[in-house]
Amino acid sequence: MQGLLFVLPYLPFLLVFGILPMLYALYLAVTSDTGAFVGIENFTRTIRDYRFVPAFEHVLLYTTVWLGSLIVLVVGLALLLHGRAGKVTSAFRFLFYIPGALAGASAVLVWLFMLDPSVSPGSSLLRLSGSHLFVESIAPGRLPFVFAMIAFWTGAGGWIVVMYGALNTIPPELEEAARIDGAGPVTVALRLKLPLIRKWIAYMVILSFATGTQLFIEPQLVNEASLGLVPDTWSSNQLAYQLAFRYGDFNGAAAVSIDLIVIGLIAALLIVRRTGLFRTEE
DSSP: OHHHHHHGGGHHHHIIIIIHHHHHHHHHHTBOTTSOBOTTHHHHHHHTSTTHHHHHHHHHHHHHHHHHHIIIIIHHHHHHHHHTOSHHHHHHHHHHHGGGGSOHHHHHHHHHHHTOTTTOTTHHHHHHTTOOSHHHHTOGGGHHHHHHHHHHHHHHHHHHHHHHHHHHTSOHHHHHHHHHTTOOHHHIIIIIIHHHTHHHHHHHHHHHHHHHHTOOHHHHHHHHHTTTSSOTTSSHHHHHHHHHHTSOOHHHHHHHHHHHHHHHHHHHHHHHHHHTTTOOOO
């Protein structure tokens, strides 16, 4: 009962801004512009679009790099901070969280400045990597990694704080017992703490994957900054946007959005089943 009261204020917003738009998108995806039922025609038509597969490939590569960096670096930093708890840890948690205060568009603008060798304070590093011009920094082959770096910079700090909070729920008696048995810091971190925050890691991966599939602001701004060097259909969300607002194909755009929803739901289901996210401890 207490849990229901806790989520009750959120339910109207979930219904109005989440479930109803999803149902409307599903309706558009299976109908024509005249409202006639067409089944999977919109899905097959958008899949045959020459921009569809590259857009989803870009998002897949970007999401893979981003999730990999989140799992390794966020969890690793949280374990390191928790192992050295104290005033220094508090200062570092605050510093890690600062980039998250920037909105997505602001973060992209900061990184556009950082990626321009002519004005970037890290120009020497850019040149070492082979980027002597801005257009070389945002070359198509580098874009998934650039966007993953931007997403990590803006989102990792908040997740470090979340993981650190999860680590604080571990009873100190368990860690003390492990140390008495001769376990060192690395063993405690990997054998004791890491398994106990597995559900929190799964939660981070699910939300981050859902966010990653919605990539839009970053490539859109880079497209404008590069004067069209980066295509305006680089990501699947951009493709849906162009279909809807450039070509007036709202049914095709809805089909692309349903594809993204289905991919996100399947990924979430697999993660939940493999990690037992909602399994209650006996």
